[in-house]
Amino acid sequence: MVDIWNGVSQAFWLMVTLDSALVEISLRSLRVTFTALLIASCIALPLAAFLAVRRFRWRRGIIALLNALMGLPPVVVGLVLYVILSRSGPLGVLGLLFTPTAMIIAQTVIIVPLIASVAHQSIRELWAEYHDLLISMNVTEGQKIRTLLWDSRRALLTAALAGFGRAIGEVGAIMIVGGNIDHATRVLTTAIALETGKGDFGLALALGFVLIGLAVAVNLSIHWLGRTERGDRW
Amino acid sequence: MIPKLMLGAALVAGATAAQAADVMKMAVTTSFNNSGLAEVLLPEIARDLDLEVQLLVVGTGQAIKLGEAGDVDAILVHSRPAENRFVAEGYGTHRTEIMYNDFVFIGPSDDPAGIAGDATAVEALQDIAAAKADFVSRGDDSGTHKKELALWQEAGLDAAGFGDWYNAVGSGMGAALNTAAGMNGYILSDRASWLNFGNKADLALLFAGDPVLFNQYAYLPVNSERHAHVQTDLVNKLEAWLVSDRARDLIDSYRIGGEQLFVFNAGAN
Numbered sequence: 001m002v003d004i005w006n007g008v009s010q011a012f013w014l015m016v017t018l019d020s021a022l023v024e025i026s027l028r029s030l031r032v033t034f035t036a037l038l039i040a041s042c043i044a045l046p047l048a049a050f051l052a053v054r055r056f057r058w059r060r061g062i063i064a065l066l067n068a069l070m071g072l073p074p075v076v077v078g079l080v081l082y083v084i085l086s087r088s089g090p091l092g093v094l095g096l097l098f099t100p101t102a103m104i105i106a107q108t109v110i111i112v113p114l115i116a117s118v119a120h121q122s123i124r125e126l127w128a129e130y131h132d133l134l135i136s137m138n139v140t141e142g143q144k145i146r147t148l149l150w151d152s153r154r155a156l157l158t159a160a161l162a163g164f165g166r167a168i169g170e171v172g173a174i175m176i177v178g179g180n181i182d183h184a185t186r187v188l189t190t191a192i193a194l195e196t197g198k199g200d201f202g203l204a205l206a207l208g209f210v211l212i213g214l215a216v217a218v219n220l221s222i223h224w225l226g227r228t229e230r231g232d233r234w
Numbered sequence: 235m236i237p238k239l240m241l242g243a244a245l246v247a248g249a250t251a252a253q254a255a256d257v258m259k260m261a262v263t264t265s266f267n268n269s270g271l272a273e274v275l276l277p278e279i280a281r282d283l284d285l286e287v288q289l290l291v292v293g294t295g296q297a298i299k300l301g302e303a304g305d306v307d308a309i310l311v312h313s314r315p316a317e318n319r320f321v322a323e324g325y326g327t328h329r330t331e332i333m334y335n336d337f338v339f340i341g342p343s344d345d346p347a348g349i350a351g352d353a354t355a356v357e358a359l360q361d362i363a364a365a366k367a368d369f370v371s372r373g374d375d376s377g378t379h380k381k382e383l384a385l386w387q388e389a390g391l392d393a394a395g396f397g398d399w400y401n402a403v404g405s406g407m408g409a410a411l412n413t414a415a416g417m418n419g420y421i422l423s424d425r426a427s428w429l430n431f432g433n434k435a436d437l438a439l440l441f442a443g444d445p446v447l448f449n450q451y452a453y454l455p456v457n458s459e460r461h462a463h464v465q466t467d468l469v470n471k472l473e474a475w476l477v478s479d480r481a482r483d484l485i486d487s488y489r490i491g492g493e494q495l496f497v498f499n500a501g502a503n
Binding site for chain 1 (some may be wrong): 259264268286288290291302304305326333405406407408410412415430431432433434448461463
């Protein structure tokens with residue numbers, strides 16, 4: 001219990017004094033995860049709509065695969081990327097290992113199946129509703145996808161936030177491909193692992209509380225920006 | 235909504251992009267980093283050489299792997315046989331000794347195996363094995379782990395055949411110390427990590443001082459003939475700094491709780 005109170009008070013002082021190391025790693029956490037989220041959304045959302053609209057042979061297989069990959073073990077993603085990005089791996093010439101870019105790639109790989117699966121669920125329901133209307137208007141496939149994406153944007157926001165939650169709290173993959181380098185690839189989750197290793201549970205807990213606070217703040221502000229909870233919309 | 239989100243993401247992306255002039259990567263052992271010496275040396279290196287040294291904190295085994303794969307420019311480790319092999323196989327250009335510290339035996343303060351009065355490290359290990367007292371091993375192929383295995387061998391015991399009391403946790407020094415604190419068991423640690431460790435619980439330093447526990451750190455540049463992207467000029471600049479009088483003063487004067495942790499011995503042998 002002493003450790004928990006110690007953690008709460010340290011978290012409080014770190015935030016009140018805007019500790020420069022804390023600000024740095026928090027901003028890096030946000031930067032890495034938001035970039036990964038942006039890229040993942042650009043891949044996953046159109047893919048989800050495409051899977052809803054187009055009927056083709058491997059469609060069911062791909063949907064089942066995406067659902068299964070929601071549980072992709074981050075540490076395996078990290079390990080595979082490590083081997084690929086290492087200087088002696090196939091993409092070694094790019095020199096990406098132990099950079100924030102490698103961490104962004106890892107998080108993107110982890111959250112694409114999650115966002116695509118969740119988004120596909122809601123787009124599919126909307127498609128059942130819109131199917132006859134859109135077919136009768138004789139629109140192209142691209143128009144169908146755009147319409148579905150736009151009209152299910154609130155549900156897609158939820159899908160993206162689920163992806164954000166998984167990415168910002170992830171430690172296994174980014175520890176391996178990022179290397180937890182101070183001032184370069186250290187983020188909140190890897191810093192927590194490091195401080196736990198040093199036996200400094202107070203600081204580790206403080207960083208943990210900051211991480212939770214950050215996740216809550218991001219969710220709230222995105223809801224506010226998207227005006228999901230206003231009476232006049234939906 | 236979407237443009238606003240993108241703007242937000244762009245702002246966050248732009249906010250963290252400060253870089254020093256020169257950047258090199260070095261793999262170091264957990265014991266070096268946990269000792270806190272890195273936090274003393276790195277800012278001085280940045281000031282003197284305008285060089286940002288990015289540390290990858292891993293076990294000696296993994297540090298050597300990183301060097302072999304060319305993912306770092308140099309390594310700073312402590313396991314003589316592995317280092318010699320690294321140079322002999324052409325992965326590293328040479329080996330430069332920088333400093334040493336020592337290993338210590340940590341255990342429950344009431345010392346159930348009675349190692350505190352022992353004359354040698356080998357005797358201490360034999361006592362622990364005879365008492366079947368809980369023992370935590372790093373089990374991660376690090377320099378400390380290799381040292382521990384070598385000591386068991388010297389004591390005429392085979393770590394692979396031990397029973398339930400021998401716990402190989404497969405993690406870094408701090409995590410292994412946490413485990414030892416949790417089960418109140420014995421562990422071999424480097425002195426620096428022990429002094430800096432925040433969760434000592436009922437553990438105490440029980441045995442130290444046997445010359446066999448001497449722990450030499452060496453700096454090994456990665457061979458640029460194998461990996462053309464290695465920044466040899468930066469690596470050499472750092473090596474010159476590490477063996478200089480400036481490094482000697484900083485290393486020899488680094489203390490925790492009044493105790494000197496590292497002894498600078500570059501160029502001594």
